[in-house]
Amino acid sequence: MGKRYDYQAIKQWVKRIYDAYGFSENDSAIIARSITATDLYGIESHGVQRLAMYDRKINAGDIKVDAVPEVICETPVSAVLDGHKGMGQLVAGKAMRLAIEKAEQSGVGIVSVRHSNHYGMAGYYAKMASDKGMVGISATNSNPFLIPTYATQPFLGSNPLAFSMPAQPHSFLFDAATTVVSLGKIEVYAKRGKTVPGAWAVDESNEISKDAKKLRKNLSAAPKIGGMLPVGGKGEKNGGYKGFGNALIVEILTSILSQGHLSADLGSGTVKGISHFFTAIDLHLFGDPGEISESLSVMLERIRNLPAETGEKIYIHGDKEAAAFEDRLKNGILIDSETVKEMAEISEQLHIPYQMYL
Numbered sequence: 001m002g003k004r005y006d007y008q009a010i011k012q013w014v015k016r017i018y019d020a021y022g023f024s025e026n027d028s029a030i031i032a033r034s035i036t037a038t039d040l041y042g043i044e045s046h047g048v049q050r051l052a053m054y055d056r057k058i059n060a061g062d063i064k065v066d067a068v069p070e071v072i073c074e075t076p077v078s079a080v081l082d083g084h085k086g087m088g089q090l091v092a093g094k095a096m097r098l099a100i101e102k103a104e105q106s107g108v109g110i111v112s113v114r115h116s117n118h119y120g121m122a123g124y125y126a127k128m129a130s131d132k133g134m135v136g137i138s139a140t141n142s143n144p145f146l147i148p149t150y151a152t153q154p155f156l157g158s159n160p161l162a163f164s165m166p167a168q169p170h171s172f173l174f175d176a177a178t179t180v181v182s183l184g185k186i187e188v189y190a191k192r193g194k195t196v197p198g199a200w201a202v203d204e205s206n207e208i209s210k211d212a213k214k215l216r217k218n219l220s221a222a223p224k225i226g227g228m229l230p231v232g233g234k235g236e237k238n239g240g241y242k243g244f245g246n247a248l249i250v251e252i253l254t255s256i257l258s259q260g261h262l263s264a265d266l267g268s269g270t271v272k273g274i275s276h277f278f279t280a281i282d283l284h285l286f287g288d289p290g291e292i293s294e295s296l297s298v299m300l301e302r303i304r305n306l307p308a309e310t311g312e313k314i315y316i317h318g319d320k321e322a323a324a325f326e327d328r329l330k331n332g333i334l335i336d337s338e339t340v341k342e343m344a345e346i347s348e349q350l351h352i353p354y355q356m357y358l
């Protein structure tokens with residue numbers, strides 16, 4: 001299953017790994033913070049679980065250690081950034097910081113990014129803006145996983161969209177894929193030897209499968225075998241075309257706006273480079289930020305206090321992550337044994353001692 005590990009120790013371990021790849025001290029620290037913060041939020045699909053994938057991409061030269069992201073065009077409120085195949089966490093962090101700077105100067109900052117890499121948790125970057133008292137939006141395309149309604153092969157990415165805004169007792173944070181779940185969640189179920197609980201993906205016969213190991217294998221193949229269903233599921237009955245539409249909006253904001261590569265063209269062959277989209281909005285554009293945030297907090301509390309189904313609790317998006325953050329900071333982050341083994345193998349290849357972090 002999994003065990004709890006001290007957050008600070010794991011962050012230090014991840015930083016050592018990135019130092020050893022040749023990233024600067026500062027960049028390794030940014031990467032380690034972003035990856036392990038994801039585990040603190042309880043999003044085990046996109047934290048250290050992803051180190052093995054990043055390791056493969058660094059070794060293959062798909063992630064360039066020495067890349068310097070470049071602003072291609074810019075206005076006071078917008079920019080297009082070329083990530084030059086840098087580490088997604090670094091490119092995305094730079095792009096969101098640029099969007100925040102523009103919002104500080106001009107009220108709003110919108111940055112579209114091409115030729116980056118997998119950036120992990122979309123909400124991490126949206127939250128960078130809400131931590132500064134702003135609205136933050138973050139989205140990314142990915143390898144092709146999502147099967148458009150009635151198609152029999154994937155075309156769009158799992159294309160997550162995150163939105164964050166300051167509120168009490170913690171920021172509102174919606175952060176989710178436009179497929180039913182992210183691929184990472186299927187990977188976690190496969191690593192834990194469990195079947196997936198819902199209708200998340202279809203196999204080679206276009207039939208819904210719950211076999212996590214088979215789905216992980218099929219979805220890691222190039223080209224993909226089967227694919228993931230959009231939010232709303234297969235066909236039209238439960239509105240699958242809406243998840244498909246949301247994924248298409250993310251694709252437009254990311255690869256089309258930045259003139260990068262479509263999700264459909266990634267994941268096999270030589271076309272490489274993920275696209276992202278970031279927005280920061282200063283609440284002063286609309287009035288007093290404190291009053292606006294207070295209205296949001298009051299509304300969210302009204303929802304939390306609605307009558308609930310017997311034995312159930314009503315959550316607002318971000319509630320589970322805020323609770324997980326507190327818990328993991330105190331009691332450690334949860335890592336499955338297969339991921340610890342992968343981290344140990346990476347460390348051995350890089351000649352890093354790691355026993356002291358376990």
Ligand SMILES: NC(=O)c1ccc[n+]([C@@H]2O[C@H](COP(=O)([O-])OP(=O)(O)OC[C@H]3O[C@@H](n4cnc5c(N)ncnc54)[C@H](O)[C@@H]3O)[C@@H](O)[C@H]2O)c1
Nearest residue numbers: 120121122142158160173174175176177181182315317318
């Ligand atoms: N980089 C990439 O290519 C990529 C691709 C897909 C997903 N992701 C990331 O993977 C992570 C997980 O995505 P996912 O789609 O599996 O997420 P998910 O299905 O677990 O949904 C998470 C969202 O739903 C909210 N939530 C959960 N239960 C709730 C409830 N009962 N009521 C109200 N809100 C509730 C959470 O607070 C969160 O905002 C995200 O951080 C996402 O950004 C990244």
